[in-house]
Amino acid sequence: MSERAHFLKLLQAKDKNKDQSYFLWTLTQGQLKHCLFPIGDYTKPEIRQMARKFGLHVAEKKDSQGLCFVGNIDFASFLRKIIPKKEGEIRASYGKVIGKHDGSHFYTIGQRHGLRVSGKTPYYVVEKDLKNNILTVAEKKDEKKFYKKEVIINETNWISNAPALNKKYSARIRYRQLLQECRLVVISGNSATFHFNTPQRAVTSGQSLVLYSGRQMLGGGVII
Structure with missing residues (x-):
């Protein structure tokens, strides 16, 4: 400063x-x-190095990751403890329904993992319709359109x-x-x-x- x-x-x-x-x-x-x-x-x-010099045990402590203030728990699990599930549709960018989700609030734009969609093709979240609880996803080759x-x-x-x-x-x-x-x-x-x-x-x-x-x-x- x-x-x-x-x-x-x-x-x-x-x-x-x-x-x-x-x-x-x-x-x-x-x-x-x-x-x-x-x-x-x-x-x-x-x-x-300063901590080692002064004999502080935190000198070798591992860096904290993720939600360090709630302990050893991933973000999705943390949210599911406080926000109820609300099933909705997962739609491909061309409009077809290809899966279901537990609530659009559990996902973020750009997310790939954790999507329950059919087939082996990886999809990425590109849009969220919170009002209608719909996730829109796209294949990698189409993601740049968004x-x-x-x-x-x-x-x-x-x-x-x-x-x-x-x-x-x-x-x-x-x-x-x-x-x-x-x-x-x-x-x-x-x-x-x-x-x-x-x-x-x-x-x-x-x-x-x-x-x-x-x-x-x-x-x-x-x-x-």
Whole structure:
């Protein structure tokens, strides 16, 4: 974190593999002034070496994976404990019903595993109709038809100043995705539209688009 022109700026961590800035886009100036990020300028191996130096047992602790706050359980199993099943249709991109599912809320755009469909051909979730509880899937060769260059977000939060129209930025639409070049083409109230240089796979409503300028994380919004 750095301070310039009376605004606090939130920067990506030195260790890009462990950077958590994607999850911090909702922070405000009022919240940031109470925050400290004491290990942001170190890599994970450097922190482990410090822990060894001070004799801390966590120096050799394995990295946490998945939902570390609920224990050793996969995401789907966790959801099934709190959300009831609701059977619905799985339709191929050409309209034919090819299977059933236990509830569209258990699946995400781009998912391949866990689909109960006929045949041996792998399918990927490309659309979710939550109102009618229908999943649309496509074969790999057809999946690119559902890629998007334009992404609209709402509930935006800009940590210092709003981004400028038509300026080149980079963004990610999921955690640990490589940063993708884009431009802001529309901004209106709490909504914004970004145009990506390359089509984006698995653009998912409800996930976050987080915007960057170099190492600085500017803020973001919820994909609609």
